[in-house]
Amino acid sequence: PLLSEILNLHDFESIAKLVMPDKAWAYYSSAADDEITIRENHAAYHRIWFRPRILRDVTKVDFSSTILGHKTSMPIYITATALGKLGHPDGELNLTRAAAKHGVIQMIPTLASCSFDELVDAAQPGQVQFLQLYVNKDREITKRIVQHAESRGIKGLFITVDAPQLGRREKDMRQKFEAEDPAEVSKSGSDGVDRTQGAARAISSFIDPGLNWGDLKWFKSITKMPLILKGVQCWEDALEAYDQGMAGVVLSNHGGRQLDFARSGVEVLAECVTHLKEKRGLKFPNEKFQLFVDGGVRRATDVIKAIALGATAVGIGRPFLYSYSAYGQEGVDQALQILRDEFEMNMRLLGAPTIKDVVPEMVDASNLNSH
Numbered sequence: 001p002l003l004s005e006i007l008n009l010h011d012f013e014s015i016a017k018l019v020m021p022d023k024a025w026a027y028y029s030s031a032a033d034d035e036i037t038i039r040e041n042h043a044a045y046h047r048i049w050f051r052p053r054i055l056r057d058v059t060k061v062d063f064s065s066t067i068l069g070h071k072t073s074m075p076i077y078i079t080a081t082a083l084g085k086l087g088h089p090d091g092e093l094n095l096t097r098a099a100a101k102h103g104v105i106q107m108i109p110t111l112a113s114c115s116f117d118e119l120v121d122a123a124q125p126g127q128v129q130f131l132q133l134y135v136n137k138d139r140e141i142t143k144r145i146v147q148h149a150e151s152r153g154i155k156g157l158f159i160t161v162d163a164p165q166l167g168r169r170e171k172d173m174r175q176k177f178e179a180e181d182p183a184e185v186s187k188s189g190s191d192g193v194d195r196t197q198g199a200a201r202a203i204s205s206f207i208d209p210g211l212n213w214g215d216l217k218w219f220k221s222i223t224k225m226p227l228i229l230k231g232v233q234c235w236e237d238a239l240e241a242y243d244q245g246m247a248g249v250v251l252s253n254h255g256g257r258q259l260d261f262a263r264s265g266v267e268v269l270a271e272c273v274t275h276l277k278e279k280r281g282l283k284f285p286n287e288k289f290q291l292f293v294d295g296g297v298r299r300a301t302d303v304i305k306a307i308a309l310g311a312t313a314v315g316i317g318r319p320f321l322y323s324y325s326a327y328g329q330e331g332v333d334q335a336l337q338i339l340r341d342e343f344e345m346n347m348r349l350l351g352a353p354t355i356k357d358v359v360p361e362m363v364d365a366s367n368l369n370s371h
């Protein structure tokens with residue numbers, strides 16, 4: 001189909017499935033075990049309903065916002081997803097370019113197919129990028145990556161904490177991953193690995209399962225970038241992250257790719273807001289400690305629900321992979337344009353002319369467990 005016939009983010013997935021190489025489709029679309037969590041990620045948003053307000057002047061709607069103090073045209077960011085070149089020869093560059101065009105922030109993955117410097121070099125002046133970090137067993141390597149990122153102007157370090165071992169993604173494991181094309185993984189530090197069990201397992205053996213709370217002080221000593229833990233899944237850990245001086249947490253289950261039966265990010269968001277309010281007196285959204293959510297976000301209404309519940313912004317992963325795998329950068333441009341159009345209309349229908357007007361009273365989240 002023509003790009004102009006694509007009406008929503010789900011459409012990109014349907015088309016990508018038809019046109020992508022099997023290996024790439026398996027890696028991008030797969031999730032852990034019985035794939036219950038990946039379904040729940042999207043389904044959880046179906047349990048939240050709107051309470052729109054009427055007779056507010058919504059002639060002009062402005063859904064721009066900030067993330068860690070940096071401007072974004074809408075409260076979303078492109079989250080980190082590995083191995084961008086499996087889906088398209090330009091890999092993550094498609095995301096960098098589309099992010100510039102639409103004024104949104106890209107999180108660069110440790111396991112990008114393009115090199116880190118290539119992605120930073122491709123950014124426009126003033127374009128904000130974050131880095132997702134997998135922590136290497138060799139802390140000298142990690143230190144080098146972190147300090148290099150800071151010197152290149154990266155504005156936030158998202159340390160992935162939900163992957164001490166990569167989850168079992170059977171759809172992916174049925175494909176034999178052969179990185180015969182070295183371009184597929186850029187310097188991942190993954191020599192001597194088992195290539196017989198899918199892409200994920202082949203690239204992940206350097207990740208340190210020994211990473212623990214005691215390491216956070218060290219991260220603070222080697223960088224001034226804001227530190228965010230990506231993959232927090234209960235309020236107890238969000239509270240600990242706050243107490244340890246993190247700048248925020250991403251409530252995420254890694255797109256359902258790690259622990260199957262992990263709860264959805266938006267469900268965890270509800271309980272985090274309750275407990276951080278109760279135990280530390282925090283109000284959300286909060287400038288000093290920001291809550292992010294990812295997983296299963298496919299519509300601006302999903303984003304608006306998370307914002308209403310207290311999130312600063314929401315990460316979106318697979319839809320952008322699918323859109324460039326099928327249509328290159330133009331696909332990502334179109335996906336972002338669709339989200340903008342959805343934002344404009346839904347904010348209007350909700351009676352919220354700005355993001356600040358999206359308040360908890362605008363949703364009925366009583367079907368989420370917030371305790």
Ligand code: FNR
Pocket residue numbers: 027028029041079080081082109110111132160230252253254255256257294295296297315316317318319
């Ligand atoms: C991911 N994700 C991920 N996260 C991370 O911290 N480091 C990584 O290298 C990757 N790689 C990766 C590859 C692919 C193909 C996917 C789909 C996901 C997880 C990602 O950042 C995010 O948590 C989820 O993708 C969000 O869910 P949706 O939007 O894909 O449903």
